[in-house]
Amino acid sequence: MGRHASPTAPTTATEALSPAGPRPDGPALEPIATARELVKVYGAGETAVRALDGVDVDFGRAQLTAIMGPSGSGKSTLMHCMAGLDTPTSGSVVVDGVEISRMSQRQLTKLRRTRIGFVFQSYNLVPTLTAEENIRLPLDIARAPVDQERFDTVVRAVGLEDRLHHRPTELSGGQQQRVAAARALIARPAVVFADEPTGNLDSRSAAEVLGFLRSSVEDLGQSVVMVTHEPTAAAYAHRVLFLADGRLEGELLDPDASTILEALGELTDARESRRTA
Ligand SMILES: Nc1ncnc2c1ncn2[C@@H]1O[C@H](COP(=O)(O)OP(=O)(O)OP(=O)(O)O)[C@@H](O)[C@H]1O
Numbered sequence: 723m724g725r726h727a728s729p730t731a732p733t734t735a736t737e738a739l740s741p742a743g744p745r746p747d748g749p750a751l752e753p754i755a756t757a758r759e760l761v762k763v764y765g766a767g768e769t770a771v772r773a774l775d776g777v778d779v780d781f782g783r784a785q786l787t788a789i790m791g792p793s794g795s796g797k798s799t800l801m802h803c804m805a806g807l808d809t810p811t812s813g814s815v816v817v818d819g820v821e822i823s824r825m826s827q828r829q830l831t832k833l834r835r836t837r838i839g840f841v842f843q844s845y846n847l848v849p850t851l852t853a854e855e856n857i858r859l860p861l862d863i864a865r866a867p868v869d870q871e872r873f874d875t876v877v878r879a880v881g882l883e884d885r886l887h888h889r890p891t892e893l894s895g896g897q898q899q900r901v902a903a904a905r906a907l908i909a910r911p912a913v914v915f916a917d918e919p920t921g922n923l924d925s926r927s928a929a930e931v932l933g934f935l936r937s938s939v940e941d942l943g944q945s946v947v948m949v950t951h952e953p954t955a956a957a958y959a960h961r962v963l964f965l966a967d968g969r970l971e972g973e974l975l976d977p978d979a980s981t982i983l984e985a986l987g988e989l990t991d992a993r994e995s996r997r998t999a
Pocket residue numbers: 764765771772773791792793794795796797798799800
């Protein structure tokens with residue numbers, strides 16, 4: 723963390739923001755998920771909202787990528803389209819080599835159960851099940867065997883060994899979110915999508931969850947994409963992408979929280995001046 727992509731310290735965040743896209747002079751990014759010319763329009767006619775306006779993006783394999791941007795910029799829509807939770811109006815989405823944008827609902831449901839992990843702001847644990855049962859749930863639903871070694875590795879990584887028989891109400895918010903993160907990883911998904919995973923947590927619990935997401939990338943080779951409003955959370959990412967008005971505006975590599983904050987401020991100012999021009 724805290725290392726700039728650029729060797730010279732930028733004077734403004736705009737200078738720090740580089741265009742998001744293939745970098746001819748940088749290391750090749752091996753993508754786990756890609757979007758091409760992704761457009762999502764909600765509604766029709768005069769009330770239509772163009773939530774995504776032609777997004778081209780590659781998400782790196784074994785990277786933690788954060789998506790940031792002003793409210794309404796299309797972050798959740800992008801993540802939902804990438805994760806097969808929403809269908810794009812046009813364009814393509816490929817996850818782990820599979821084109822998902824034209825899949826049927828049935829095919830998408832199967833893909834989400836086996837190849838994609840989710841972490842939501844509100845944990846979404848089943849209250850009547852223990853932590854262990856919640857973690858095993860995706861495999862139980864898919865009627866797939868639980869790989870005990872994987873289970874032990876993930877549980878150790880989230881530090882939940884002594885909480886496995888507790889129900890969600892008997893766990894702190896941070897512990898519940900760590901159960902949710904373990905559940906997302908148990909089936910070795912191609913990619914984990916996390917939507918504001920620390921939005922409900924105090925700073926200490928947030929640091930635990932983010933530390934785990936980062937170590938799941940570094941130690942387990944997991945690919946993680948996370949939407950967040952918080953610069954301190956995004957600073958855990960290897961790469962931070964910035965959206966504004968449904969378009970990808972740029973990216974930062976290994977940024978620190980203050981550079982992210984500056985970039986966000988400039989994006990918001992630029993958007994305001996476009997709107998008032
Ligand atoms: N189901 C929907 N129907 C109509 N409009 C929608 C729908 N979902 C999102 N939108 C609109 O699409 C745009 C992008 O929304 P989205 O939720 O992706 O933004 P966001 O960047 O995640 O915002 P926030 O940071 O506030 O969560 C917004 O203008 C929003 O009002």
